[in-house]
Amino acid sequence: MNVQEYISSGIVESYVLGLASAEERIEFENMCLRHPEVLQARTNFELVLEKQAMDGADAPPSALKQAIFNELKTEGKVVTMQEPVPVRNLNWLKYAAAACVILLAGSIYWNIALTNKNNQLQRDYEGTVAKLGDMEKDLKMITQNPAIKMAAMKGLTDVPGAFATVYWDTTSKDAYLLINNLPVPASDKQYQLWALMDGQPIDLGVIDNEHFIKQDRLLLKAKNTQNAQAFAITLEKKGGSPTPEGKMIVLGNL
Numbered sequence: 128m129n130v131q132e133y134i135s136s137g138i139v140e141s142y143v144l145g146l147a148s149a150e151e152r153i154e155f156e157n158m159c160l161r162h163p164e165v166l167q168a169r170t171n172f173e174l175v176l177e178k179q180a181m182d183g184a185d186a187p188p189s190a191l192k193q194a195i196f197n198e199l200k201t202e203g204k205v206v207t208m209q210e211p212v213p214v215r216n217l218n219w220l221k222y223a224a225a226a227c228v229i230l231l232a233g234s235i236y237w238n239i240a241l242t243n244k245n246n247q248l249q250r251d252y253e254g255t256v257a258k259l260g261d262m263e264k265d266l267k268m269i270t271q272n273p274a275i276k277m278a279a280m281k282g283l284t285d286v287p288g289a290f291a292t293v294y295w296d297t298t299s300k301d302a303y304l305l306i307n308n309l310p311v312p313a314s315d316k317q318y319q320l321w322a323l324m325d326g327q328p329i330d331l332g333v334i335d336n337e338h339f340i341k342q343d344r345l346l347l348k349a350k351n352t353q354n355a356q357a358f359a360i361t362l363e364k365k366g367g368s369p370t371p372e373g374k375m376i377v378l379g380n381l
Contacts, residue, residue: 133158134168143172274298278358280379286310289377293320293349293358302331302349302358309376311339312362319363321371322355329355333367356381 141147142155159166274297282289292305304320312318320331331349338347357380363373 130158130162130164134165139165139168139172143169143176272296276381278355278379278381280358280360280377282377283375285374286376291360291377293379295322295352295355295358295381300351300353302352302355304331304334304347304349306334306338306347309339309360312336315365316362316373317365317367318360318376319367319371319373320349321359321361322352323357323359324354325356328359328371330367330369331358333363334360 138147138151138155142152147155155165155169159169276295276297278293278295280291280293289309290307291309292307294303294305296302302320302322309318314336317336318334320334322329322331329352331352334347357378359371359378360376361371361373362376363371
């Protein structure tokens with residue numbers, strides 16, 4: 128935990144209000160010695176409490192001094208008094224305490240929210256690393272196979288940035304699709320992969336839109352195809368089509 132996180136943890140308020148444990152007090156005092164910003168945070172909070180106390184102070188009644196003199200005279204002893212010091216109204220303590228509780232609760236909530244966010248980011252990062260690791264294993268297994276042929280499918284005029292790759296096993300006839308960069312389709316559309324042989328399209332299946340929303344697996348196993356000279360992806364109505372009807376997005380030869 129860095130210094131700013133330490134200050135934001137609520138330890139300053141706990142220490143000044145006497146709510147910190149003995150161990151926390153020792154640690155806080157050491158932090159004040161080592162870090163000027165911690166000491167400044169403590170001073171600032173003490174000044175806030177002092178200002179609240181002075182703002183809530185009430186001057187004593189004007190007759191108080193005479194009443195004290197009269198009381199002293201009945202005892203046979205008179206002393207010289209200084210001007211009365213304003214008597215503080217202790218009501219400010221409950222308001223100050225309530226304010227501190229709110230401040231401390233807010234600080235704790237903020238730190239919990241920040242911690243939860245960091246934990247979620249860490250889980251997302253670890254999930255992404257795991258997905259990339261799986262994809263790397265799959266790619267290594269495929270690309271090191273001498274029977275594999277690759278078709279790099281580039282985007283056509285309407286979608287020049289689109290790109291996908293097909294790995295076709297000439298022995299098993301299995302086809303694998305790597306989605307490098309394809310725009311997220313509309314909810315009523317789906318991408319469909321085709322093998323092309325002598326200009327005739329062979330359906331290799333539609334791509335589930337969930338892969339674009341969740342990005343849970345970008346290397347997909349397509350349908351088996353016995354022959355292929357090229358591969359293409361079209362954007363079809365949801366559920367696909369027995370023959371290409373939608374716009375062609377990418378195309379590549381083996």
